[in-house]
Amino acid sequence: MSQGAKGTSRLMIIAWLAAMVFIAVMFFGGSSDDSVEVATDSATLERIQPVGEVSVESAVASTGGTERSGEELYARCQGCHGTGAMGAPKFGSLADWAPRIERGIDDVLQVAIAGTGAMPPKGGCSDCSDNELKSVIQYMMESTK
Numbered sequence: 190m191s192q193g194a195k196g197t198s199r200l201m202i203i204a205w206l207a208a209m210v211f212i213a214v215m216f217f218g219g220s221s222d223d224s225v226e227v228a229t230d231s232a233t234l235e236r237i238q239p240v241g242e243v244s245v246e247s248a249v250a251s252t253g254g255t256e257r258s259g260e261e262l263y264a265r266c267q268g269c270h271g272t273g274a275m276g277a278p279k280f281g282s283l284a285d286w287a288p289r290i291e292r293g294i295d296d297v298l299q300v301a302i303a304g305t306g307a308m309p310p311k312g313g314c315s316d317c318s319d320n321e322l323k324s325v326i327q328y329m330m331e332s333t334k
Contacts, residue, residue: 256321259328265314266325275307283333290330297330298323 263270263280273279278286289297301322304310311317317325 256318256324259321259324259326262314262317262321262325263328266312266329269308270329277308278329280329281332286330286333290333294323294326294330297326301326 267280269275269277270280273282273285278289298319301308302311302319304312311322314322
């Protein structure tokens with residue numbers, strides 16, 4: 190073996206031994222408890238406590254106990270029913286309302302509550318009672334006369 194090869198082998202052995210000593214010191218040397226804060230249950234609970242609370246309340250606005258009339262509520266419906274947009278039966282059009290009149294107001298009410306086609310449930314009037322919906326349907330049905 191040449192002198193250069195022997196020198197390289199010694200250097201590799203020394204580097205390997207130095208790495209092993211470094212790892213052993215890190216593994217077995219540890220650290221003192223003086224520099225590490227010991228976590229207690231109360232300290233942990235304090236750090237992870239909730240920031241806020243969830244409040245679930247009724248999303249339905251109060252109407253003050255009085256029901257609104259069909260004519261009054263129609264203002265919310267006229268965007269679609271005033272023009273017949275997206276297949277909505279047009280206000281005052283007997284041709285549009287005749288099949289619904291034949292089915293009866295209670296059936297039309299159930300469809301209005303559930304929503305149909307482009308119309309969302311309750312026509313988007315989430316604060317309307319079933320009686321109020323019935324009155325606005327009656328108002329639109331009577332507009333065909």
